[in-house]
Amino acid sequence: MQKVKMTIAYDGTDFAGYQRQPGRRTVQSTLEEALGRITASPVSVTGAGRTDAGVHARGQVVHFETEAGVPLERWTRVLNHVLPQDLAVLSVEAVPKTFHARYDACWKRYRYTLDTRPVPDVFTRRYRTHLTLGLDVERMRQAAGYLVGTHDFSAFSSARTTVKDKVRTLYQCEVEVLADGVIAIVTAGNGFLYHMVRIISGTLVEAGMGKLDPAAVSDILQGRDRSRAGKTLPAQGLTMVEVHYEPWPE
Amino acid sequence: MQKVKMTIAYDGTDFAGYQRQPGRRTVQSTLEEALGRITASPVSVTGAGRTDAGVHARGQVVHFETEAGVPLERWTRVLNHVLPQDLAVLSVEAVPKTFHARYDACWKRYRYTLDTRPVPDVFTRRYRTHLTLGLDVERMRQAAGYLVGTHDFSAFSSARTTVKDKVRTLYQCEVEVLADGVIAIVTAGNGFLYHMVRIISGTLVEAGMGKLDPAAVSDILQGRDRSRAGKTLPAQGLTMVEVHYEPWPE
Numbered sequence: 423m424q425k426v427k428m429t430i431a432y433d434g435t436d437f438a439g440y441q442r443q444p445g446r447r448t449v450q451s452t453l454e455e456a457l458g459r460i461t462a463s464p465v466s467v468t469g470a471g472r473t474d475a476g477v478h479a480r481g482q483v484v485h486f487e488t489e490a491g492v493p494l495e496r497w498t499r500v501l502n503h504v505l506p507q508d509l510a511v512l513s514v515e516a517v518p519k520t521f522h523a524r525y526d527a528c529w530k531r532y533r534y535t536l537d538t539r540p541v542p543d544v545f546t547r548r549y550r551t552h553l554t555l556g557l558d559v560e561r562m563r564q565a566a567g568y569l570v571g572t573h574d575f576s577a578f579s580s581a582r583t584t585v586k587d588k589v590r591t592l593y594q595c596e597v598e599v600l601a602d603g604v605i606a607i608v609t610a611g612n613g614f615l616y617h618m619v620r621i622i623s624g625t626l627v628e629a630g631m632g633k634l635d636p637a638a639v640s641d642i643l644q645g646r647d648r649s650r651a652g653k654t655l656p657a658q659g660l661t662m663v664e665v666h667y668e669p670w671p672e
Numbered sequence: 673m674q675k676v677k678m679t680i681a682y683d684g685t686d687f688a689g690y691q692r693q694p695g696r697r698t699v700q701s702t703l704e705e706a707l708g709r710i711t712a713s714p715v716s717v718t719g720a721g722r723t724d725a726g727v728h729a730r731g732q733v734v735h736f737e738t739e740a741g742v743p744l745e746r747w748t749r750v751l752n753h754v755l756p757q758d759l760a761v762l763s764v765e766a767v768p769k770t771f772h773a774r775y776d777a778c779w780k781r782y783r784y785t786l787d788t789r790p791v792p793d794v795f796t797r798r799y800r801t802h803l804t805l806g807l808d809v810e811r812m813r814q815a816a817g818y819l820v821g822t823h824d825f826s827a828f829s830s831a832r833t834t835v836k837d838k839v840r841t842l843y844q845c846e847v848e849v850l851a852d853g854v855i856a857i858v859t860a861g862n863g864f865l866y867h868m869v870r871i872i873s874g875t876l877v878e879a880g881m882g883k884l885d886p887a888a889v890s891d892i893l894q895g896r897d898r899s900r901a902g903k904t905l906p907a908q909g910l911t912m913v914e915v916h917y918e919p920w921p922e
Contacts (some may be wrong), residue, residue, distance in 0.1 A: 544758060
Protein backbone atom coordinates (compact mmCIF):
# COMPACT_ATOMS: atom_id res chain seq x y z
CA MET A 423 0.00 0.00 0.00
CA GLN A 424 1.37 3.37 -1.12
CA LYS A 425 -0.03 6.64 0.27
CA VAL A 426 0.46 9.53 -2.11
CA LYS A 427 0.16 13.31 -1.57
CA MET A 428 -0.41 15.17 -4.80
CA THR A 429 -0.47 18.89 -5.62
CA ILE A 430 -2.86 19.76 -8.45
CA ALA A 431 -3.97 22.81 -10.44
CA TYR A 432 -7.26 23.29 -12.23
CA ASP A 433 -9.23 25.79 -14.22
CA GLY A 434 -12.54 25.52 -12.34
CA THR A 435 -14.66 27.02 -15.14
CA ASP A 436 -15.87 23.72 -16.54
CA PHE A 437 -15.98 21.74 -13.28
CA ALA A 438 -19.03 21.46 -11.02
CA GLY A 439 -16.65 21.99 -8.10
CA TYR A 440 -14.15 19.74 -6.38
CA GLN A 441 -16.43 17.21 -4.75
CA ARG A 442 -17.85 14.12 -6.47
CA GLN A 443 -21.53 14.44 -7.45
CA PRO A 444 -23.51 11.92 -9.46
CA GLY A 445 -23.53 12.73 -13.16
CA ARG A 446 -21.46 15.91 -12.84
CA ARG A 447 -17.92 16.66 -14.04
CA THR A 448 -16.04 17.37 -10.83
CA VAL A 449 -12.35 17.53 -9.96
CA GLN A 450 -12.55 14.60 -7.57
CA SER A 451 -14.37 12.31 -9.98
CA THR A 452 -12.06 13.25 -12.88
CA LEU A 453 -9.03 12.40 -10.72
CA GLU A 454 -10.62 9.18 -9.46
CA GLU A 455 -11.48 8.06 -12.98
CA ALA A 456 -7.93 8.75 -14.18
CA LEU A 457 -6.45 6.87 -11.22
CA GLY A 458 -8.92 4.04 -11.78
CA ARG A 459 -7.81 3.72 -15.41
CA ILE A 460 -4.14 3.72 -14.47
CA THR A 461 -4.35 1.34 -11.52
CA ALA A 462 -7.25 -0.77 -12.82
CA SER A 463 -8.93 -0.59 -9.41
CA PRO A 464 -11.18 1.94 -7.66
CA VAL A 465 -9.26 4.79 -5.98
CA SER A 466 -10.75 7.30 -3.56
CA VAL A 467 -9.22 10.80 -3.48
CA THR A 468 -9.44 13.26 -0.56
CA GLY A 469 -8.80 16.96 -1.07
CA ALA A 470 -7.57 19.62 1.35
CA GLY A 471 -10.56 21.78 0.51
CA ARG A 472 -13.81 21.30 -1.37
CA THR A 473 -13.75 24.18 -3.80
CA ASP A 474 -17.11 25.28 -5.21
CA ALA A 475 -18.20 25.12 -8.84
CA GLY A 476 -16.17 27.62 -10.86
CA VAL A 477 -13.42 28.07 -8.26
CA HIS A 478 -9.86 27.49 -9.53
CA ALA A 479 -6.76 26.02 -7.90
CA ARG A 480 -3.06 26.60 -8.41
CA GLY A 481 -2.06 24.36 -5.52
CA GLN A 482 -4.86 22.18 -4.18
CA VAL A 483 -3.54 19.13 -2.31
CA VAL A 484 -5.12 15.68 -2.37
CA HIS A 485 -4.19 12.26 -1.02
CA PHE A 486 -5.00 8.73 -2.09
CA GLU A 487 -3.96 5.18 -1.33
CA THR A 488 -3.14 2.56 -3.92
CA GLU A 489 -1.84 -0.96 -4.26
CA ALA A 490 -0.55 -0.20 -7.77
CA GLY A 491 3.19 -0.47 -8.15
CA VAL A 492 3.61 2.81 -10.02
CA PRO A 493 7.00 4.28 -9.06
CA LEU A 494 6.54 7.64 -7.33
CA GLU A 495 8.47 9.64 -9.95
CA ARG A 496 6.18 8.37 -12.72
CA TRP A 497 2.80 9.40 -11.24
CA THR A 498 2.94 12.99 -12.50
CA ARG A 499 3.65 12.06 -16.10
CA VAL A 500 1.30 9.08 -16.22
CA LEU A 501 -1.60 11.06 -14.72
CA ASN A 502 -1.11 14.18 -16.85
CA HIS A 503 -1.16 11.97 -19.91
CA VAL A 504 -4.67 10.77 -18.97
CA LEU A 505 -6.12 13.95 -17.40
CA PRO A 506 -7.97 16.63 -19.41
CA GLN A 507 -6.18 19.90 -20.18
CA ASP A 508 -7.93 21.87 -17.44
CA LEU A 509 -6.62 19.65 -14.62
CA ALA A 510 -2.91 19.05 -14.03
CA VAL A 511 -0.78 17.25 -11.49
CA LEU A 512 2.09 19.52 -10.43
CA SER A 513 3.95 17.23 -8.02
CA VAL A 514 3.66 14.03 -6.09
CA GLU A 515 5.26 12.75 -2.88
CA ALA A 516 5.03 9.68 -0.71
CA VAL A 517 3.50 10.31 2.72
CA PRO A 518 3.03 8.22 5.87
CA LYS A 519 -0.18 6.19 6.20
CA THR A 520 -1.47 8.69 8.78
CA PHE A 521 -1.33 11.72 6.45
CA HIS A 522 -4.66 13.40 5.70
CA ALA A 523 -4.87 16.20 3.09
CA ARG A 524 -7.69 18.03 4.92
CA TYR A 525 -7.16 17.32 8.63
CA ASP A 526 -3.40 17.85 8.56
CA ALA A 527 -3.48 21.15 6.66
CA CYS A 528 -2.12 23.99 8.86
CA TRP A 529 -3.03 26.88 6.58
CA LYS A 530 -4.27 27.71 3.11
CA ARG A 531 -3.97 30.74 0.90
CA TYR A 532 -6.66 32.02 -1.48
CA ARG A 533 -6.62 34.83 -4.02
CA TYR A 534 -9.70 36.68 -5.22
CA THR A 535 -9.09 38.72 -8.38
CA LEU A 536 -11.19 41.61 -9.67
CA ASP A 537 -10.97 43.27 -13.08
CA THR A 538 -12.53 46.71 -12.63
CA ARG A 539 -11.66 48.13 -16.07
CA PRO A 540 -14.44 49.10 -18.47
CA VAL A 541 -13.32 46.35 -20.86
CA PRO A 542 -12.00 43.32 -18.96
CA ASP A 543 -9.13 41.33 -20.45
CA VAL A 544 -10.48 38.57 -22.72
CA PHE A 545 -7.62 36.20 -21.87
CA THR A 546 -8.02 36.21 -18.09
CA ARG A 547 -11.78 36.69 -17.92
CA ARG A 548 -12.33 33.11 -16.72
CA TYR A 549 -10.20 33.77 -13.63
CA ARG A 550 -11.34 37.23 -12.60
CA THR A 551 -14.61 38.81 -11.57
CA HIS A 552 -15.55 41.81 -13.65
CA LEU A 553 -16.96 44.76 -11.70
CA THR A 554 -17.05 48.16 -13.37
CA LEU A 555 -16.51 50.14 -10.20
CA GLY A 556 -13.98 52.62 -8.98
CA LEU A 557 -12.44 51.03 -5.89
CA ASP A 558 -10.43 52.91 -3.28
CA VAL A 559 -7.68 50.40 -2.53
CA GLU A 560 -6.60 52.20 0.65
CA ARG A 561 -10.09 51.83 2.12
CA MET A 562 -10.09 48.15 1.14
CA ARG A 563 -6.75 47.71 2.93
CA GLN A 564 -8.06 49.40 6.07
CA ALA A 565 -11.10 47.11 6.09
CA ALA A 566 -8.88 44.06 5.50
CA GLY A 567 -6.76 44.97 8.52
CA TYR A 568 -9.69 44.36 10.90
CA LEU A 569 -10.07 40.78 9.66
CA VAL A 570 -6.54 39.59 10.41
CA GLY A 571 -6.33 37.66 13.67
CA THR A 572 -8.50 35.13 15.51
CA HIS A 573 -12.20 35.89 15.31
CA ASP A 574 -15.62 34.30 15.16
CA PHE A 575 -16.29 34.61 11.42
CA SER A 576 -20.06 33.87 11.62
CA ALA A 577 -20.83 37.14 9.82
CA PHE A 578 -18.54 36.03 6.98
CA SER A 579 -19.93 32.57 6.35
CA SER A 580 -22.85 31.31 4.33
CA ALA A 581 -26.05 30.58 6.25
CA ARG A 582 -25.71 27.07 4.77
CA THR A 583 -22.64 26.36 6.95
CA THR A 584 -23.19 23.38 9.19
CA VAL A 585 -20.04 23.67 11.34
CA LYS A 586 -20.63 24.85 14.90
CA ASP A 587 -17.28 26.42 15.73
CA LYS A 588 -16.82 29.47 13.55
CA VAL A 589 -13.63 30.74 15.15
CA ARG A 590 -10.79 30.89 12.62
CA THR A 591 -7.45 32.67 12.39
CA LEU A 592 -6.58 34.82 9.36
CA TYR A 593 -2.82 35.27 9.09
CA GLN A 594 -2.99 37.49 6.04
CA CYS A 595 -5.62 39.63 4.34
CA GLU A 596 -3.98 41.93 1.80
CA VAL A 597 -5.12 43.92 -1.20
CA GLU A 598 -2.69 43.93 -4.14
CA VAL A 599 -2.88 46.02 -7.31
CA LEU A 600 -1.77 43.69 -10.13
CA ALA A 601 -2.25 46.27 -12.91
CA ASP A 602 -4.21 49.47 -13.30
CA GLY A 603 -7.76 48.41 -12.37
CA VAL A 604 -6.86 44.78 -11.55
CA ILE A 605 -7.05 44.05 -7.82
CA ALA A 606 -6.30 40.85 -5.91
CA ILE A 607 -7.44 40.11 -2.37
CA VAL A 608 -5.05 37.60 -0.81
CA THR A 609 -6.09 35.76 2.34
CA ALA A 610 -4.26 33.10 4.33
CA GLY A 611 -5.70 31.35 7.33
CA ASN A 612 -5.87 28.16 9.37
CA GLY A 613 -9.33 27.38 8.06
CA PHE A 614 -12.10 28.90 6.00
CA LEU A 615 -15.87 28.68 6.47
CA TYR A 616 -18.26 28.12 3.56
CA HIS A 617 -18.06 31.14 1.16
CA MET A 618 -15.81 32.98 3.63
CA VAL A 619 -13.30 34.32 1.08
CA ARG A 620 -16.06 35.38 -1.30
CA ILE A 621 -17.94 37.21 1.49
CA ILE A 622 -14.73 38.85 2.77
CA SER A 623 -14.02 39.98 -0.81
CA GLY A 624 -17.55 41.32 -1.22
CA THR A 625 -17.19 43.24 2.04
CA LEU A 626 -13.84 44.75 1.02
CA VAL A 627 -15.41 45.79 -2.30
CA GLU A 628 -18.17 47.62 -0.39
CA ALA A 629 -15.50 49.40 1.66
CA GLY A 630 -13.65 50.27 -1.57
CA MET A 631 -16.86 51.64 -3.13
CA GLY A 632 -17.44 53.89 -0.13
CA LYS A 633 -20.63 52.01 0.76
CA LEU A 634 -19.15 50.70 4.00
CA ASP A 635 -16.93 52.42 6.56
CA PRO A 636 -13.76 50.28 6.88
CA ALA A 637 -13.98 50.50 10.68
CA ALA A 638 -17.45 48.93 10.54
CA VAL A 639 -15.78 45.59 9.73
CA SER A 640 -14.86 45.28 13.38
CA ASP A 641 -18.53 45.71 14.40
CA ILE A 642 -19.68 43.29 11.72
CA LEU A 643 -17.30 40.62 13.06
CA GLN A 644 -18.59 41.15 16.62
CA GLY A 645 -22.25 41.18 15.54
CA ARG A 646 -21.91 37.68 13.94
CA ASP A 647 -24.76 38.59 11.59
CA ARG A 648 -24.26 37.46 7.99
CA SER A 649 -26.66 40.09 6.65
CA ARG A 650 -24.38 42.96 7.72
CA ALA A 651 -21.34 41.77 5.71
CA GLY A 652 -20.99 42.31 1.94
CA LYS A 653 -22.35 40.17 -0.87
CA THR A 654 -20.89 36.79 -1.78
CA LEU A 655 -18.84 37.54 -4.92
CA PRO A 656 -18.97 35.07 -7.86
CA ALA A 657 -16.87 31.88 -7.82
CA GLN A 658 -14.91 32.62 -11.00
CA GLY A 659 -12.64 35.21 -9.35
CA LEU A 660 -11.50 32.79 -6.63
CA THR A 661 -8.35 30.64 -6.73
CA MET A 662 -7.04 28.31 -4.05
CA VAL A 663 -3.35 29.18 -4.20
CA GLU A 664 -1.67 26.83 -1.76
CA VAL A 665 -2.06 24.48 1.18
CA HIS A 666 0.61 24.06 3.84
CA TYR A 667 1.27 21.29 6.33
CA GLU A 668 3.70 23.25 8.51
CA PRO A 669 2.52 26.02 10.84
CA TRP A 670 2.31 29.61 9.55
CA PRO A 671 5.93 30.85 9.62
CA GLU A 672 5.56 33.61 12.24
CA MET B 673 -23.25 57.20 -43.08
CA GLN B 674 -20.64 56.64 -40.39
CA LYS B 675 -17.46 54.63 -41.07
CA VAL B 676 -16.03 53.08 -37.94
CA LYS B 677 -12.62 51.51 -37.24
CA MET B 678 -12.70 49.19 -34.28
CA THR B 679 -9.93 47.39 -32.37
CA ILE B 680 -11.04 44.04 -30.95
CA ALA B 681 -9.62 41.20 -28.85
CA TYR B 682 -10.75 37.59 -28.84
CA ASP B 683 -9.97 34.24 -27.33
CA GLY B 684 -9.98 32.17 -30.53
CA THR B 685 -10.48 28.82 -28.79
CA ASP B 686 -14.21 28.61 -29.37
CA PHE B 687 -14.36 30.41 -32.74
CA ALA B 688 -14.11 28.70 -36.12
CA GLY B 689 -11.78 31.52 -37.16
CA TYR B 690 -12.37 35.14 -38.10
CA GLN B 691 -14.21 34.76 -41.37
CA ARG B 692 -17.95 34.19 -41.70
CA GLN B 693 -18.90 30.59 -42.58
CA PRO B 694 -22.43 29.21 -42.76
CA GLY B 695 -23.53 27.60 -39.51
CA ARG B 696 -20.25 28.20 -37.68
CA ARG B 697 -19.45 30.50 -34.77
CA THR B 698 -16.91 32.94 -36.21
CA VAL B 699 -15.61 36.32 -35.08
CA GLN B 700 -17.00 38.13 -38.11
CA SER B 701 -20.48 36.65 -37.81
CA THR B 702 -20.60 37.25 -34.05
CA LEU B 703 -19.68 40.91 -34.60
CA GLU B 704 -22.14 41.28 -37.48
CA GLU B 705 -24.96 39.77 -35.42
CA ALA B 706 -24.22 42.12 -32.52
CA LEU B 707 -24.11 45.14 -34.83
CA GLY B 708 -27.29 43.98 -36.52
CA ARG B 709 -29.08 43.78 -33.16
CA ILE B 710 -27.88 47.25 -32.14
CA THR B 711 -28.55 49.02 -35.44
CA ALA B 712 -31.56 46.95 -36.50
CA SER B 713 -30.11 46.60 -40.00
CA PRO B 714 -27.56 44.28 -41.65
CA VAL B 715 -23.94 45.35 -41.11
CA SER B 716 -20.92 43.92 -42.92
CA VAL B 717 -17.59 43.88 -41.09
CA THR B 718 -14.13 43.71 -42.73
CA GLY B 719 -11.09 42.60 -40.73
CA ALA B 720 -7.41 43.45 -41.19
CA GLY B 721 -6.57 39.75 -41.23
CA ARG B 722 -8.56 36.53 -41.45
CA THR B 723 -7.26 34.60 -38.46
CA ASP B 724 -7.69 30.82 -38.58
CA ALA B 725 -9.80 28.71 -36.23
CA GLY B 726 -8.22 28.75 -32.77
CA VAL B 727 -6.02 31.81 -33.39
CA HIS B 728 -6.39 34.64 -30.84
CA ALA B 729 -6.23 38.41 -31.16
CA ARG B 730 -5.24 41.15 -28.75
CA GLY B 731 -5.54 43.89 -31.37
CA GLN B 732 -7.34 42.82 -34.55
CA VAL B 733 -8.75 45.80 -36.46
CA VAL B 734 -12.05 45.82 -38.35
CA HIS B 735 -14.14 48.43 -40.14
CA PHE B 736 -17.84 48.75 -40.87
CA GLU B 737 -20.28 51.32 -42.16
CA THR B 738 -23.58 52.15 -40.57
CA GLU B 739 -26.49 54.56 -40.86
CA ALA B 740 -27.26 54.12 -37.16
CA GLY B 741 -26.92 57.28 -35.13
CA VAL B 742 -24.94 55.69 -32.30
CA PRO B 743 -22.52 58.34 -30.94
CA LEU B 744 -18.94 57.20 -31.43
CA GLU B 745 -18.07 57.17 -27.72
CA ARG B 746 -20.95 54.77 -27.01
CA TRP B 747 -20.07 51.99 -29.49
CA THR B 748 -17.58 50.27 -27.18
CA ARG B 749 -19.95 50.01 -24.25
CA VAL B 750 -23.01 49.14 -26.30
CA LEU B 751 -21.21 46.41 -28.24
CA ASN B 752 -19.45 44.86 -25.22
CA HIS B 753 -22.83 44.65 -23.53
CA VAL B 754 -24.11 42.46 -26.37
CA LEU B 755 -20.95 40.49 -27.29
CA PRO B 756 -20.02 37.17 -25.66
CA GLN B 757 -17.24 37.14 -23.05
CA ASP B 758 -14.59 35.80 -25.45
CA LEU B 759 -14.86 38.76 -27.84
CA ALA B 760 -14.33 42.35 -26.72
CA VAL B 761 -14.21 45.75 -28.36
CA LEU B 762 -11.18 47.67 -27.06
CA SER B 763 -11.59 50.98 -28.87
CA VAL B 764 -13.47 52.68 -31.66
CA GLU B 765 -12.70 55.63 -33.90
CA ALA B 766 -14.31 57.43 -36.81
CA VAL B 767 -12.43 57.03 -40.11
CA PRO B 768 -12.78 58.55 -43.59
CA LYS B 769 -15.02 56.74 -46.07
CA THR B 770 -11.91 55.52 -47.94
CA PHE B 771 -10.42 53.64 -44.96
CA HIS B 772 -10.01 49.88 -45.41
CA ALA B 773 -8.92 47.70 -42.46
CA ARG B 774 -7.08 45.20 -44.67
CA TYR B 775 -5.77 47.19 -47.66
CA ASP B 776 -4.58 50.16 -45.59
CA ALA B 777 -2.70 48.13 -42.97
CA CYS B 778 1.04 48.91 -43.11
CA TRP B 779 2.22 46.24 -40.73
CA LYS B 780 1.01 43.65 -38.27
CA ARG B 781 2.59 41.93 -35.31
CA TYR B 782 1.98 38.32 -34.25
CA ARG B 783 3.16 36.36 -31.23
CA TYR B 784 3.54 32.58 -31.12
CA THR B 785 3.87 31.23 -27.58
CA LEU B 786 5.29 27.85 -26.57
CA ASP B 787 5.11 26.23 -23.14
CA THR B 788 7.93 23.67 -23.09
CA ARG B 789 7.67 22.69 -19.42
CA PRO B 790 6.78 19.10 -18.49
CA VAL B 791 3.51 20.34 -16.94
CA PRO B 792 2.11 23.32 -18.88
CA ASP B 793 0.29 26.03 -16.96
CA VAL B 794 -3.42 25.19 -16.72
CA PHE B 795 -4.47 28.87 -16.83
CA THR B 796 -2.69 29.81 -20.07
CA ARG B 797 -2.99 26.47 -21.88
CA ARG B 798 -5.57 27.85 -24.32
CA TYR B 799 -3.08 30.47 -25.56
CA ARG B 800 0.13 28.47 -25.77
CA THR B 801 1.29 25.40 -27.64
CA HIS B 802 2.65 22.69 -25.40
CA LEU B 803 5.81 20.99 -26.63
CA THR B 804 7.89 18.98 -24.18
CA LEU B 805 11.22 19.75 -25.79
CA GLY B 806 14.45 21.35 -24.70
CA LEU B 807 14.90 24.32 -27.03
CA ASP B 808 18.15 26.20 -27.53
CA VAL B 809 16.95 29.80 -27.66
CA GLU B 810 20.23 31.08 -29.10
CA ARG B 811 19.90 28.76 -32.08
CA MET B 812 16.29 29.89 -32.55
CA ARG B 813 17.47 33.53 -32.53
CA GLN B 814 20.14 32.80 -35.13
CA ALA B 815 17.59 31.14 -37.39
CA ALA B 816 15.16 34.05 -36.89
CA GLY B 817 17.82 36.53 -38.00
CA TYR B 818 17.83 35.07 -41.52
CA LEU B 819 14.11 35.75 -41.92
CA VAL B 820 14.19 39.49 -41.24
CA GLY B 821 14.13 41.55 -44.41
CA THR B 822 12.42 41.34 -47.79
CA HIS B 823 12.21 37.80 -49.17
CA ASP B 824 10.09 35.49 -51.24
CA PHE B 825 8.41 33.52 -48.43
CA SER B 826 7.10 30.68 -50.66
CA ALA B 827 8.86 28.09 -48.47
CA PHE B 828 7.02 29.51 -45.45
CA SER B 829 3.50 29.49 -46.78
CA SER B 830 0.86 26.82 -46.99
CA ALA B 831 0.45 25.03 -50.31
CA ARG B 832 -3.16 26.23 -50.13
CA THR B 833 -2.10 29.87 -50.67
CA THR B 834 -3.66 31.35 -53.78
CA VAL B 835 -1.73 34.64 -53.87
CA LYS B 836 0.87 34.88 -56.63
CA ASP B 837 3.30 37.41 -55.17
CA LYS B 838 4.94 35.83 -52.14
CA VAL B 839 7.44 38.59 -51.46
CA ARG B 840 6.95 40.09 -48.01
CA THR B 841 9.05 42.14 -45.61
CA LEU B 842 9.60 41.00 -42.03
CA TYR B 843 10.63 43.93 -39.84
CA GLN B 844 11.02 41.85 -36.71
CA CYS B 845 11.50 38.17 -35.86
CA GLU B 846 12.55 37.79 -32.24
CA VAL B 847 12.59 35.01 -29.70
CA GLU B 848 11.69 36.06 -26.14
CA VAL B 849 11.90 33.98 -22.98
CA LEU B 850 8.78 34.90 -20.96
CA ALA B 851 9.54 32.52 -18.08
CA ASP B 852 11.67 29.45 -17.61
CA GLY B 853 10.49 27.15 -20.44
CA VAL B 854 7.98 29.64 -21.89
CA ILE B 855 9.11 31.04 -25.24
CA ALA B 856 7.47 33.62 -27.50
CA ILE B 857 8.30 34.13 -31.17
CA VAL B 858 7.40 37.72 -32.11
CA THR B 859 7.13 38.64 -35.79
CA ALA B 860 6.18 41.94 -37.41
CA GLY B 861 5.85 42.45 -41.13
CA ASN B 862 4.07 44.25 -43.93
CA GLY B 863 2.07 41.16 -44.82
CA PHE B 864 1.79 37.49 -43.98
CA LEU B 865 1.06 34.53 -46.23
CA TYR B 866 -1.29 31.73 -45.23
CA HIS B 867 0.16 29.87 -42.20
CA MET B 868 3.37 31.90 -42.47
CA VAL B 869 3.81 32.65 -38.74
CA ARG B 870 3.01 29.06 -37.79
CA ILE B 871 5.53 27.68 -40.33
CA ILE B 872 8.20 30.19 -39.26
CA SER B 873 7.59 29.14 -35.64
CA GLY B 874 7.81 25.45 -36.56
CA THR B 875 11.08 26.12 -38.37
CA LEU B 876 12.56 28.01 -35.42
CA VAL B 877 11.53 25.12 -33.14
CA GLU B 878 13.46 22.70 -35.39
CA ALA B 879 16.49 24.98 -35.16
CA GLY B 880 16.07 25.09 -31.36
CA MET B 881 15.83 21.27 -31.17
CA GLY B 882 19.06 20.91 -33.10
CA LYS B 883 17.24 19.24 -35.98
CA LEU B 884 17.99 22.13 -38.35
CA ASP B 885 21.15 24.22 -38.77
CA PRO B 886 20.12 27.88 -38.23
CA ALA B 887 22.09 28.90 -41.34
CA ALA B 888 19.97 26.52 -43.44
CA VAL B 889 17.07 28.99 -43.09
CA SER B 890 18.75 31.16 -45.71
CA ASP B 891 18.86 28.21 -48.16
CA ILE B 892 15.26 27.27 -47.37
CA LEU B 893 14.13 30.82 -48.22
CA GLN B 894 16.03 30.72 -51.50
CA GLY B 895 14.77 27.22 -52.39
CA ARG B 896 11.10 28.35 -52.12
CA ASP B 897 10.16 24.77 -51.28
CA ARG B 898 7.56 24.41 -48.51
CA SER B 899 8.66 20.87 -47.71
CA ARG B 900 12.08 22.04 -46.50
CA ALA B 901 10.74 24.41 -43.82
CA GLY B 902 9.46 23.19 -40.44
CA LYS B 903 6.01 21.93 -39.53
CA THR B 904 2.99 24.21 -39.25
CA LEU B 905 2.54 24.58 -35.48
CA PRO B 906 -1.00 24.45 -34.00
CA ALA B 907 -3.26 27.51 -34.12
CA GLN B 908 -3.77 27.79 -30.36
CA GLY B 909 -0.30 29.28 -29.71
CA LEU B 910 -0.82 32.13 -32.17
CA THR B 911 -2.04 35.63 -31.29
CA MET B 912 -2.48 38.61 -33.62
CA VAL B 913 -1.06 41.33 -31.41
CA GLU B 914 -1.55 44.55 -33.37
CA VAL B 915 -2.23 46.14 -36.74
CA HIS B 916 -0.75 49.50 -37.73
CA TYR B 917 -1.77 52.02 -40.36
CA GLU B 918 1.44 54.06 -40.27
CA PRO B 919 4.67 52.75 -41.79
CA TRP B 920 7.07 50.71 -39.65
CA PRO B 921 8.92 53.31 -37.54
CA GLU B 922 12.46 52.79 -38.86
